[in-house]
Amino acid sequence: MKNIQSIRGMHDILPEQSPLWQWLEARLRDCASSYDFREIRIPVLENAEVFTRAIGQATDVVEKEMYAFEDRNGDVLSLRPEGTAGVVRAAIQHGLLHTPGLKVWYQGPMFRHERPQKGRQRQFHQFGAEVFGLDQPATDVELILMVTRIWKMLGLSDRVRLEINSLGDKEDRARYRQQLVDYLTPHRERLDEDSRRRLERNPLRIFDSKNADTQAIMAKAPRLADALGDEARAHFDEVCRMLDALGIEYRVNPGLVRGLDYYCRTVFEWITDDLGAQGTVCAGGRYDDLVEMQGGKPTPGIGFAMGIERVLALLEALGVQQHQSPQLYLVNQVDPGRMLEVAERLRNELPELGLACSLAGGSFKAQFKRADRSGARYALVLGEAEMEVGQVQVKDLRDPQAEQASVAISDLAQWIASRIDREAIG
Structure with a gap:
């Protein structure tokens, strides 16, 4: 009889591997606690609408990657592809947003049906943190400082670099979207297949294309920074000013757009050159409209998610090991x-x-x-x-x-x- 194997892209964490996971998770918890974040535990299974409403129907996550199915009651459910939408659902459901300043962290498995490769699996693990009710630029900066401290604690500061951008407000993105479509339409036949599809539904995501011809076209595209309104521009300028004053190194990347529809204003990523194509190890940004999109009252929010497997790969490349032995x-x-x-x-x-x-x-x-x-x-x-x-x-x-x-x-x-x-x- 043939042995039963694990599902492709979903890996066991064996006893000799788990001590390093536990070591990393303990340090992430300690750092979150030092910034006054408290843990929230959310289900791995949600109504699919939690994600389709928040992430956006035109995103790759919803179109290609979600594990969605109809259960015996006829409800359409989904394994969570990311954590933020579920945290927002929980915060609204349990009335946690009445007082500004809710700060929570979570960790656990996420699920996306995509082609497994190094650094990208169908079941992967994230550590994330979310802040609600605070729209000040200082909130963005504190979150960036928290992740910067994590890299320092782990000895990875020289292995990652910070890139930031502003996606502006909803009106700014609508204005820029039209500018981008007008620019790209004459180049449509030179775009790769995914980018042609995105041109109709989510043109900002074309910046993520790895196709060389498409990248060359996007290099000359209009800049989102030039379409920002006064409020969004002032917000981003203040974020940059504080980062400069605090000595945080970063690069403004005009092509950084993030893959989920709910982001606005400040977005950021920490990238490494040590993991090949899967170089993003932590990413996030502001999502001031998401709570309202999920049925709550208008409430600003910002958060990040960190890929545990990718961080572990960086630690292992440095020779960091943990063993669990009896005394x-x-x-x-x-x-x-x-x-x-x-x-x-x-x-x-x-x-x-x-x-x-x-x-x-x-x-x-x-x-x-x-x-x-x-x-x-x-x-x-x-x-x-x-x-x-x-x-x-x-x-x-x-x-x-x-x-x-x-x-x-x-x-x-x-x-x-x-x-x-x-x-x-x-």
């Missing part, structure tokens, strides 16, 4: 029940201690091999003679010169705590 390994030559009794006593007295038991049994030689492979610092040897007098033998597995010690079971927790750094326990 103690119980080598046993007594009744297994007595071994478990000793183990539970230690866990009661040192709750954060990492401890492994030799449940498979076998010879001392075989058990010590397993103890060494586990990465544990100490092996506790439970032998019949020692246990009869209430003692265990302790062997340092990492220092061959250290002498084996005999320790009373009643003193064992204190002995261990005095030799293993508390910060290393757990």
